[in-house]
Amino acid sequence: MNVVDVKDLSLTYAQRPLFENLDFKLKQGEWAVLLGRSGVGKSSLLRAIAGLENEAITAGSIVIQPNFKIAWLAQQDGLYPWLNLIDNVQLVHHLNGTKNAETREQALKLLFQVGMQKHLHKPCYQLSGGQRQRVALARTLMQQADIILMDEPFSALDAVTRLQLQDLAGELLAEKSILLVTHDPQEAVRLGDRLYILQQKPPYLSLLTAFHQPRPRQWVAEQHQLQQQLIQQLMEDSL
Template sequence: MNAVEIRSLTLAFEQQALFTDFNFDLPQQQWTVLLGRSGVGKSTLLRAIAGLENTAIQQGNIHFPRPLKLAWLAQQDSLYPWLSLLDNVQLEQHLKGKKTRQSRQQAEHLLAAVQMENHLHKGCQQLSGGQRQRVALARTLMQNADLILMDEPFSALDAVTRLQLQDLACDLLQQKTVLLITHDPQEAIRVGDRIYVLHDPRRPLNPAHLPEGKKPRDLTENPQSALQQMLFHQLLQGAPHELV
């Protein structure tokens, strides 16, 4: 069963058409990756799925076969500096005035799961970028959502921290439906169950690439190396000549 079904969708941003007659299915309990260059419209599509870009929809529809709770993990962690780490993780409960001993314990458990239990005394401004994104991941988990929308959440991190957060997300978001947008073929291969290359959203999507092996994957293995070359080739096909 699909978590999201998109049919004949046309999206425009500032009067510029981004997607034309776009069709896409998002299967449940898998990591689906949309891989594409910057500016191709990936974030606009993600925001439309989240219901944040309704004015951009010119025609078509985004259908949820059953009601879903959505969570968003973005490149910017959006932590509130005046809140403690525990309250940032409990943000939904904090805003609704529904914090309890149980919710605090759950927040503490999730911060431990993302390896932040030794930093509870710190303010957000004292954390590194990777640590802040770990807290943001814990906050996402706290929402217990059915569908996680990820807008390049690890792209601003250094290489080692990026790999660590990818590993954590794969471990902690098992059995969840995840839609990740990225411009990094290596990230797509490491974490994706299926990968679509979005080089021209005005044309139908090519069939999904299905990486072999259990994620997070070892990029040095031969099947992954071959897939990486294929993904780079597809991305370059859609790149302007002056950028190639």
């Protein structure tokens, strides 16, 4: 079943066409990864799917499976420094006035799941980048969404922390439907079920490959070759 169906989509940003007649489908439980050069419209496509770029859509349609909720996990963790970690995780309930003992217990459980049990007493400014992103991941899980749009959520982290967060997201979001934007070919190969390249010229979106092995994947020679192929195609798209 398709949970997101983008058909004949044309998107314009700042009076500049990003792409035209783009088709894309996200299947239930699938992790689709979107790569491409900066400025081709990857984040704009995510924002359009989230309903944040309606004015930029000049043609086509985006259909979300009825009753399916969408959550966003971005590069910037978006933590509120005046809130403690538990209230940051249960932010949706904090803002809606629905916070109670049950939501607090759920937030606490999620913080334990993402490995933050030793840091609950700390204010946000004392957390490392990786720790902050763990809290952001817990906040995303708290929303109980069916579809997660991930916009380079690990790109600002060091290499080891990035791998750890990829593993954690792969475990905790395993059953979700994911659309991940990344500039990192290695991340794409580790996490994606389907890998797409978004280009500045037709065909704007092309499926590069599909995997059937469990994620996150261990690094093998074949995946290294695919990473090199991704890098080569990205370089060619810049010419």
